[in-house]
Amino acid sequence: MADTTAPTLKTPLHALHLELGGKMVPFAGYDMPVQYPMGVLKEHLHTREKAGLFDVSHMGQVRLTGPDVIAKLERLVPGDIQALAPGRVRYTLFTNDQGGILDDLMVTRISDTELFLVVNAACKREDIAHMKAGLPGIEVEYLGDDRGLLALQGPAAATVMARYVPEAATMPFMSAMTATFGGIPVGISRSGYTGEDGYEIGVDGRYAEAVARLLLNEAEVAPIGLGARDSLRLEAGLCLYGHDLDTTTTPVEAALTWTMSKRRREEGGFPGAAVIQRQLKEGVARKRVGILPDGRAPAREDTEIQATDGTAIGTVTSGGFGPTLNGPMCMGYVATAHAEKGTGVNLMVRGKALPAGVVPMPFVPQRYYRG
């Protein structure tokens, strides 16, 4: 998951990561902790048992303001932003004219004239240029490379959060609000990337470390690095852009048609709509699926997937070991004829065909707050 680009950027929590003993790696241009002394396995399990604190400040936080911002953003995404109530959050995608995915993102409707977006770190420059070109009359305000974004995830997240922001305990899943956290102004959403209940906290970079230290002082909370972030999201069946999604995969192939409402599917009006509408009608040649190996050997990204007769039918896009699952798991794209759950496939690992099966995701049940 680390890239080879020389890191030039530091999040507002960089000094704290070093103080906590984080093992730093380059990621999307940032110097980020892949793990702390606890280690990936224990960090993962800690998040599922108690609560983990993640630095996701490298992600891009963008404010869009202007008249008709709702309708205008719909020209760039297939998600239903008009149906999004004020204060609610939705997962959607930037598509290109071929129906490929430029990035995946979270959109919060602040008001009829204001949206708040969180986009991937590695895509943020391109996303901002794309929005500036594609949203005439809308102010596209990037909140900056030094803005803070923390994620608090796990079954104890709500209890911990309520000590500082009592209203946070009953926030609906995928909603957002502004609050003060220990006297510091923050934006909080009830969302995350682990499959657990939890929050993401946007904060001015100058105060990010203070918020992080308050949370880390809570007995339930441990700092969690990118390694466990990846295994947690894979167990939850969530996509990682650049791996499970890219410009060559469409929302239909990626099994993300649930992100498009009936109205958007019918009306279109977003880049690549013609391709996507045709795929919805006629089907696709390949689909993203979950795959569970029969044995203990993990199959990593780029592993070839074969039918049981030896025909190549696809490729693993994310794969590894799930600490909570206590076994290997992967997701990848396979020819549609082999995408039904229960289909037997082989994973080609070190020249050997390892038997595996197509399974529904998530691999570990999601435990979002449902009130």
Add this chain to the structure above:
Amino acid sequence: MTIKFTKDHEWIRVSGDEATVGITDHAQNALGDVVFVEVPEGGKALEQGAAAAVVESVKAASEVYAPASGTVTEGNQAIVEDPSLVNSDPVGEGWFFKMRLANPSELDALMDKAAYDAYLETL
């Protein structure tokens, strides 16, 4: 009984022409939590430097190379059952395989403990 080390961070403990092979504490620490291993079966012939075993952590997969040529006499089933032994006791219970050396003089080119420790300093 002597112990030698490779630049790929394997150790080999030798007594006569019998040897035990594993990965070093440095290697297990760099890998992180080991979750899967594959060890060779008895009878397998190994060339020095050839891939002999597999070790996977939560983060990545790596190969374990044969520090010397010879024939495998036993793979350690205990680490197959409990891969975390590789982390907790890398030069003890966490050994990977035992082998009969074809040419013990191959070991002369490997590092002793002092040389390996000095090598780690350069990384």
